[in-house]
Amino acid sequence: VYFLSDYGTADEFVGIVHAVLHGLAPTVAVIDLSHQVPAFDVAAGAAMLVRSGPFLGAGVVLAVVDPGVGTDRAAVALEVPAGGPRWLVGPDNGLLMPLAASLGGVRAAVALDPVHPLGEPAGGRPGRTFDGRDVFAPAAAHLAEGGHAEGLGRPIDVATLQPAPAGAPTGGPGSAPDADGSAIRASVTWIDRFGNVQLAAVPADLSAIGLVPGGTARVTVLPGPGGGGGPGRVVTGRRVRAFGHLAPGEFGLLEDANGQVSLVLDRGSAARSLEIAGRGDGVRIEAEAAGGSTPVGGTGA
Amino acid sequence: VYFLSDYGTADEFVGIVHAVLHGLAPTVAVIDLSHQVPAFDVAAGAAMLVRSGPFLGAGVVLAVVDPGVGTDRAAVALEVPAGGPRWLVGPDNGLLMPLAASLGGVRAAVALDPVHPLGEPAGGRPGRTFDGRDVFAPAAAHLAEGGHAEGLGRPIDVATLQPAPAGAPTGGPGSAPDADGSAIRASVTWIDRFGNVQLAAVPADLSAIGLVPGGTARVTVLPGPGGGGGPGRVVTGRRVRAFGHLAPGEFGLLEDANGQVSLVLDRGSAARSLEIAGRGDGVRIEAEAAGGSTPVGGTGA
Amino acid sequence: VYFLSDYGTADEFVGIVHAVLHGLAPTVAVIDLSHQVPAFDVAAGAAMLVRSGPFLGAGVVLAVVDPGVGTDRAAVALEVPAGGPRWLVGPDNGLLMPLAASLGGVRAAVALDPVHPLGEPAGGRPGRTFDGRDVFAPAAAHLAEGGHAEGLGRPIDVATLQPAPAGAPTGGPGSAPDADGSAIRASVTWIDRFGNVQLAAVPADLSAIGLVPGGTARVTVLPGPGGGGGPGRVVTGRRVRAFGHLAPGEFGLLEDANGQVSLVLDRGSAARSLEIAGRGDGVRIEAEAAGGSTPVGGTGA
Numbered sequence: 001v002y003f004l005s006d007y008g009t010a011d012e013f014v015g016i017v018h019a020v021l022h023g024l025a026p027t028v029a030v031i032d033l034s035h036q037v038p039a040f041d042v043a044a045g046a047a048m049l050v051r052s053g054p055f056l057g058a059g060v061v062l063a064v065v066d067p068g069v070g071t072d073r074a075a076v077a078l079e080v081p082a083g084g085p086r087w088l089v090g091p092d093n094g095l096l097m098p099l100a101a102s103l104g105g106v107r108a109a110v111a112l113d114p115v116h117p118l119g120e121p122a123g124g125r126p127g128r129t130f131d132g133r134d135v136f137a138p139a140a141a142h143l144a145e146g147g148h149a150e151g152l153g154r155p156i157d158v159a160t161l162q163p164a165p166a167g168a169p170t171g172g173p174g175s176a177p178d179a180d181g182s183a184i185r186a187s188v189t190w191i192d193r194f195g196n197v198q199l200a201a202v203p204a205d206l207s208a209i210g211l212v213p214g215g216t217a218r219v220t221v222l223p224g225p226g227g228g229g230g231p232g233r234v235v236t237g238r239r240v241r242a243f244g245h246l247a248p249g250e251f252g253l254l255e256d257a258n259g260q261v262s263l264v265l266d267r268g269s270a271a272r273s274l275e276i277a278g279r280g281d282g283v284r285i286e287a288e289a290a291g292g293s294t295p296v297g298g299t300g301a
Numbered sequence: 302v303y304f305l306s307d308y309g310t311a312d313e314f315v316g317i318v319h320a321v322l323h324g325l326a327p328t329v330a331v332i333d334l335s336h337q338v339p340a341f342d343v344a345a346g347a348a349m350l351v352r353s354g355p356f357l358g359a360g361v362v363l364a365v366v367d368p369g370v371g372t373d374r375a376a377v378a379l380e381v382p383a384g385g386p387r388w389l390v391g392p393d394n395g396l397l398m399p400l401a402a403s404l405g406g407v408r409a410a411v412a413l414d415p416v417h418p419l420g421e422p423a424g425g426r427p428g429r430t431f432d433g434r435d436v437f438a439p440a441a442a443h444l445a446e447g448g449h450a451e452g453l454g455r456p457i458d459v460a461t462l463q464p465a466p467a468g469a470p471t472g473g474p475g476s477a478p479d480a481d482g483s484a485i486r487a488s489v490t491w492i493d494r495f496g497n498v499q500l501a502a503v504p505a506d507l508s509a510i511g512l513v514p515g516g517t518a519r520v521t522v523l524p525g526p527g528g529g530g531g532p533g534r535v536v537t538g539r540r541v542r543a544f545g546h547l548a549p550g551e552f553g554l555l556e557d558a559n560g561q562v563s564l565v566l567d568r569g570s571a572a573r574s575l576e577i578a579g580r581g582d583g584v585r586i587e588a589e590a591a592g593g594s595t596p597v598g599g600t601g602a
Numbered sequence: 603v604y605f606l607s608d609y610g611t612a613d614e615f616v617g618i619v620h621a622v623l624h625g626l627a628p629t630v631a632v633i634d635l636s637h638q639v640p641a642f643d644v645a646a647g648a649a650m651l652v653r654s655g656p657f658l659g660a661g662v663v664l665a666v667v668d669p670g671v672g673t674d675r676a677a678v679a680l681e682v683p684a685g686g687p688r689w690l691v692g693p694d695n696g697l698l699m700p701l702a703a704s705l706g707g708v709r710a711a712v713a714l715d716p717v718h719p720l721g722e723p724a725g726g727r728p729g730r731t732f733d734g735r736d737v738f739a740p741a742a743a744h745l746a747e748g749g750h751a752e753g754l755g756r757p758i759d760v761a762t763l764q765p766a767p768a769g770a771p772t773g774g775p776g777s778a779p780d781a782d783g784s785a786i787r788a789s790v791t792w793i794d795r796f797g798n799v800q801l802a803a804v805p806a807d808l809s810a811i812g813l814v815p816g817g818t819a820r821v822t823v824l825p826g827p828g829g830g831g832g833p834g835r836v837v838t839g840r841r842v843r844a845f846g847h848l849a850p851g852e853f854g855l856l857e858d859a860n861g862q863v864s865l866v867l868d869r870g871s872a873a874r875s876l877e878i879a880g881r882g883d884g885v886r887i888e889a890e891a892a893g894g895s896t897p898v899g900g901t902g903a
Binding site: 308309310311312313314315316317319320321323324327340341368369370371372374428429430431434435 | 604606611631633634635636637638650653654657658659794795796843844845846847856857858859860861864868869
Binding site: 002004009029031032033034035036048051052055056057192193194241242243244245254255256257258259262266267 | 614642
């Protein structure tokens, strides 16, 4: 079971879900992807799942970012084609859809019964505010042990599933930036712990505007819903292959571990330095020098 | 082994305890409940254990919130009746007592020898500041593998154990709020990562003052030791069954996943919004409308 | 596999490395030491590894604090003598060297091929910014399953390995403080989650200046690269055996769980109270009272 949530680790939520999984499926390994999805941020959780997808093996993905817990939104288990995880379990709010798309699409869906058929947890079931414990974990444990989905609820039409939330990735690298004359405008898709700013652009997008490895670009921070104080800031960034090819204090544009372009700062936080606050903010990138003759570490597109 | 502590995760404390457990009992699963108990806060750790209790299976609870480490406070292993974990291991400072009470009471207690009989850790034992590593983990590993407690120390009289700390839960839902005319005054027992404010009250306490599902209440923040800036703040809260039944920006009172009443805000932090700082602060709740006719999702007491 | 990094837990980095390890070596236990090493702080990571070293069993240490990822710095697997872990896997930037020294020294070293021979991860390999996933984890999984190092890369001369970074521990307790007349000057080696300030000194260093258990010292905060606001602050600290032997608000000097001297405050943060900011700051300790007659809990050197 691969487990992702917005539960944080300050409380015992994650531990209790682990305890429930262990009680129902003691031999199943549980791998925590992250529990620090920003609270209620379904799109951020969806993006994290997509980035993780290629590295997940057989098993079940259990994902909970669920502002609608306790309402009549469905709890679902989605079956995807073989190759990686076979089942995705979580709320029907779009969280699972981008991952499902990246894994080949949803083949079947089951709406999980609010009271699962595997027996009540020892403590009974009080208020409906913790479906991770009461609904999703029991279903994930059942499926991880090879159980059939039929007993967990009723099949539902895949076409009725909630779509991916606004701002979530479409299911693979390649979301194109906007053309802007000889420049591109790309929105921010992720700011990681190091302050690297991932953009909705791939290396070929840089090449298309003449920004070759080793070349430099004029990078302008654009206003966006992230609300950072950075709009209007302009810096020069160099297209490089690795952080280590940057001089101290130099900004870089490189292909990151997900195949996307990231705006980075050597041993520093590009996001903090440029006051880029979050997903949905953006940058404009315009090549300003041919570069090519001394491609520092460059092997890009 | 179910493991809870106030060690945090910035240092290697938790990892070293895992390493010691793995070295002594390689086949035993270790489940982290949380390591973010506020430093030295025995009552908060005790409350977290009680909330987790119903979901723990057979095994050993290893809990360390231990401001008295290295003094002559005893290290103990407490035996509780069968059904969930059989042994609770930790400092004799009251931390384990509420959980023990909720599991049926302490049947036997052993004071762990400061130097455990299972052999010195490879690195020897320097200063007595890390009993989690040097005393509790070896004892928990021994008990988790089915070892007898006799070899770990000497039996002690259960009546000599330190009681639960002030502010800790009494061992189950049901701590009654104070009556206040037609209203109740309930203290805060927990503020979770989402800012939900759990109260020392159960749904029946709301019904008793005429606050039925769908009805609204006048909620007043009271001064308390938590020290928040909120006392005097008054808001209207509606009794609902789930977060999703609240309008944006609306406060709610619902039965949470522990069977307690929680004061919540849809997709927001009730605690931050009302400047409620922590455990021991309180609120006054007075029903102000009959409601009943349109119980929005209500199925409560 | 014992896993340490500066990845943090806000992103899915740690989870993906776990997923890769599990995919390649499903039966191997993975123990997280910590992932909260300050970003890019190789010396802090090295110190954490050394403190953990005595408690690690057989297996592989996987450690990633790697500001040079993607440059031509080597990725290495270091073989150390039997007794604890046999292989240390990580970047060749000095991170692993203090641990290796404490475990008996490096016996052999292999430079890991950038493209490991065990097969591409399912998602291919995009930018070279995540060697934990793409290079180190596959090598660690291979070695943890008892595989030979030969297939992972080419042997390299141990003498060519990068040395320990400035500020890292030398491999064991005993780094001597500077003599300063009848006092010592000791630098800060670690500030833990509780605000305890570990010093580059052992109990014998205190005894050497006449500070016996129960005695008090004049402790002066010195300027240092940590940049705290504390230099010039002077407090009285008592040499004790345990936190619990201090009066409320009293500073203490005690032997910590690593055998080093730590400057502590009972149930409080000595670091915050004295505005000591980090590693490299220092204190001057001068015995001011004989004490001896009432050694409170003292059993020290």
